Amino acid sequence: MAESDDDQKGSVKRRGLLAAAGVATVGATGWFGYRAWQSHKPVPPPTTRLQPDVDRGFYRRLGRTDLEVSAVSIGGGGVSNPKVIARAIDAGLNFIDTSICYGDSELVIAEMFRQRPELRQKLVLATKWDVAQDMPKSRILESLDKSLQRLGVDQIDIMQLHWLGGGHVRGDDGFNRLDNEALYAAMEEVKKAGKVRFFGATSHHENRGKILEHAVGKGAYDMLLVKMNALDFDGAGIPSLLSVARKADVGVVAMKSQPDGGRMPPGFEEKKWGVYQANLRWVLQHDVATVINSDIGEDPEMQDLAIEAAREPFTEADRALLEQYTTAVSPHYCRGCDSLCGGACPEGVSIAAVMQFAMYHEAYGWPARARQHYRNLPVAERFAERCLSCSQCSDACPHGLDPAGTVRWAAETLGDGGSSRA
Ligand code: SF4
Ligand code: SF4
Numbered sequence: 152m153a154e155s156d157d158d159q160k161g162s163v164k165r166r167g168l169l170a171a172a173g174v175a176t177v178g179a180t181g182w183f184g185y186r187a188w189q190s191h192k193p194v195p196p197p198t199t200r201l202q203p204d205v206d207r208g209f210y211r212r213l214g215r216t217d218l219e220v221s222a223v224s225i226g227g228g229g230v231s232n233p234k235v236i237a238r239a240i241d242a243g244l245n246f247i248d249t250s251i252c253y254g255d256s257e258l259v260i261a262e263m264f265r266q267r268p269e270l271r272q273k274l275v276l277a278t279k280w281d282v283a284q285d286m287p288k289s290r291i292l293e294s295l296d297k298s299l300q301r302l303g304v305d306q307i308d309i310m311q312l313h314w315l316g317g318g319h320v321r322g323d324d325g326f327n328r329l330d331n332e333a334l335y336a337a338m339e340e341v342k343k344a345g346k347v348r349f350f351g352a353t354s355h356h357e358n359r360g361k362i363l364e365h366a367v368g369k370g371a372y373d374m375l376l377v378k379m380n381a382l383d384f385d386g387a388g389i390p391s392l393l394s395v396a397r398k399a400d401v402g403v404v405a406m407k408s409q410p411d412g413g414r415m416p417p418g419f420e421e422k423k424w425g426v427y428q429a430n431l432r433w434v435l436q437h438d439v440a441t442v443i444n445s446d447i448g449e450d451p452e453m454q455d456l457a458i459e460a461a462r463e464p465f466t467e468a469d470r471a472l473l474e475q476y477t478t479a480v481s482p483h484y485c486r487g488c489d490s491l492c493g494g495a496c497p498e499g500v501s502i503a504a505v506m507q508f509a510m511y512h513e514a515y516g517w518p519a520r521a522r523q524h525y526r527n528l529p530v531a532e533r534f535a536e537r538c539l540s541c542s543q544c545s546d547a548c549p550h551g552l553d554p555a556g557t558v559r560w561a562a563e564t565l566g567d568g569g570s571s572r573a
Contacts, residue, residue, distance in 0.1 A: 194234040195451055199458050201243025209243065209461065213440040214402025216309070216349045216373045218275050220246040222435055222461035226406070226445030227256040227278075229517055233263035239447055239454050240270050248376065248404070248443045250279035250313060251298050254520050261303035271304065277376075277404075278302065279313035279353065282334050283320045284327040291337040295346060310338075310347045311376055315366070316356030317504065321529060325354065325362040335371060349373040355407065355507070357488045360388020364395045374402035376443075381433050382410045382477050383486050393438045405442040408434045412514025413446070416479035426476050427453075428460035429469035436465040445515065482551045485510065492554045495547035498535035501528055502544050502554045505561050512565065525565035534562040 203210045203219050210219040225239050227249030236247065236259070249256040257278060264271050280294040298307065312334070316325025328334075329352070341347045352366040353376035363375045375396060379389055396403050408430050415423045427446075434442045442461075446453035489503035496502060505525065512521035525533060538558050545555040 194232065194238050197238050197242035197451075198455050199242050201458070203243075203245065206243065210245075211440045212402070213246075213275075213404070214374055214396070215400040216402055218308070218349075218402075220275055220404075220441045222441055223431060223447060223457040224248065224404070224441045224443040225448045226443040227260065227448055228253050228445040228520070229515060230256050230259045230445075230448040232449075233259055233266055235451060235454075236260065236263045236448055237267050237270060238451055240273055242454055242458060244447065244454070244458070245273055246275045246277065246404075246441055246443070247448070248277045248311075248406070249302075250281075250311075251294060251301070252279065252281055252313065252524075254517075254523070257298060257301035261301060264303055275308045276302070276304065277309035277311060277351065278307055279311040281313045281320065282328060282331060284322060284331050286331060286333060288333040288337045288340075291334060292341065295337075295341055299346060306345060307347050309349045309351050309374060310341070311351035311353050311374075312366075312372075313353055315352060315354040315362050316358065317354075325356050325358060326365050329362075329366055329369060335369075338371060351376055351404075353377070353406075355487060357387060357486065357490065357503070360390075360392040363392050364388075367392075367395050367399050367401050370399075372401060374404060374440075376404045376406055378407040378487075379405040379434055379437070379439070379442075380408050380410045380430060381473050382481060382484055383407075386486070386488075389437075397438055403439045405434045405437075405439045408442050408444060410477070410480055411484045412510050414480075414483075414514045416476070416483060419476060419479065422472065422476070424456060425472055428456060428463075429465075429473050429476075431457060431460040432463065432465040432469055433473060435461060484550070485552055485554075486550065491549060492544035492547050495543045497543070498537055499532060500535055500538070500544075500558060501532040502558060504528060505533065505558050506552075506554055508565060509557050509561050522565045525561060533566060534558060538562070 201209050209222055211222055213220050221244045223244060224246035225236060225244055227247050230236055247260065249260055251257060278298050280291065282291050295310065312328065315328055316323060320328065338350055350372050351374040352363060352372045354362045355378040356362055359377055363377055366372045366375065377389065377392065393403060409427065413427065415426065419426060431442055444457055447457050485506040487503045487507065492502045508521045508525045511517045538555060542555045545553045548554060
């Protein structure tokens with residue numbers, strides 16, 4: 152198996168402390184994330200057992216797929232223990248989102264199916280293919296077959312076009328990968344062959360509302376996976392996207408509901424569970440089918456908290472708490488608005504992508520995945536010699552972050568002590 156983030160979770164998972172001064176403008180104390188759950192502990196039985204045909208209010212229709220999915224779902228980004236995933240399904244969560252790019256995630260899910268084969272029928276299985284704008288059909292089909300093999304299944308419920316505008320595919324502007332005709336030929340072929348039931352598209356990009364509206368216009372996508380939280384909504388064009396998706400009966404799944412990977416700003420240590428639940432409820436008051444959360448795939452306690460959150464409506468108390476929280480976290484939360492800091496960079500560094508991978512390392516506790524994505528960036532987009540003495544991107548950030556410091560930190564930490572500078 153490839154290097155796994157699980158290897159290092161004991162030391163970094165949700166430690167909530169910033170190891171690198173460059174990652175944000177706060178010091179190394181005062182930041183708190185969610186509690187680490189040690190994967191060697193026995194997995195407790197589920198405290199809840201929801202069922203789609205009984206607990207109807209908990210399940211929502213995923214657009215024209217007509218699938219009924221649980222309001223909160225299993226993020227596959229950091230899964231390491233098949234029994235924790237099985238516990239979530241036993242509790243009634245029935246949607247998992249993974250990717251061929253998430254390290255061993257597909258293999259962990261396959262192991263869960265091997266241990267508990269009956270769970271395959273209870274689960275909507277969504278994964279992703281990383282199709283470039285010029286990728287030929289043969290390579291697209293290979294990618295699907297690899298995922299089927301890794302997952303140990305004959306059929307994938309939803310195959311999603313991964314991370315539009317993510318900066319990790321050379322020349323990807325968010326729109327042009329949607330215009331690859333070979334992709335649509337491959338989609339038709341695999342659907343006819345029964346290998347895939349539905350298709351989706353995903354984006355974290357600052358312009359993701361418009362990018363995903365373009366996807367809806369293609370008529371080939373049944374669902375969308377989109378970054379959505381209280382700090383990152385209007386500016387990213389999400390209200391318009393939700394309206395366009397609703398009219399086309401395209402289902403919407405939300406991700407990244409916890410700004411800054413769930414790290415808490417100073418003063419919020421005692422309120423972090425309330426913030427976690429309020430963030431989930433904030434998303435769920437919108438026209439989305441489900442919100443995926445990677446903590447659910449990794450931590451039984453977070454499963455319980457997420458289910459509890461989704462069973463209650465968004466309240467005025469939630470609103471008041473989120474007002475305080477968003478004000479406090481705003482100066483530290485990178486919104487991925489690359490056109491601002493990236494637009495100020497004379498060297499073409501993919502600053503928002505580097506910021507995101509730094510967050511994977513520091514907030515999500517995914518060091519291997521952070522390094523993998525970072526090293527997939529073209530060398531010239533990771534770092535420039537000028538970064539050693541430049542701060543133009545930091546000066547351009549309207550939210551007070553220090554992307555120049557993060558770019559330097561990433562070159563050392565994610566690029567093996569500067570090997571990325573070669
Ligand atoms: S560093 Fe600032 S300007 Fe750059 S993407 Fe993040 S929030 Fe936007
Ligand atoms: S510090 Fe580096 S990434 Fe930032 S503007 Fe300067 S050259 Fe670009």
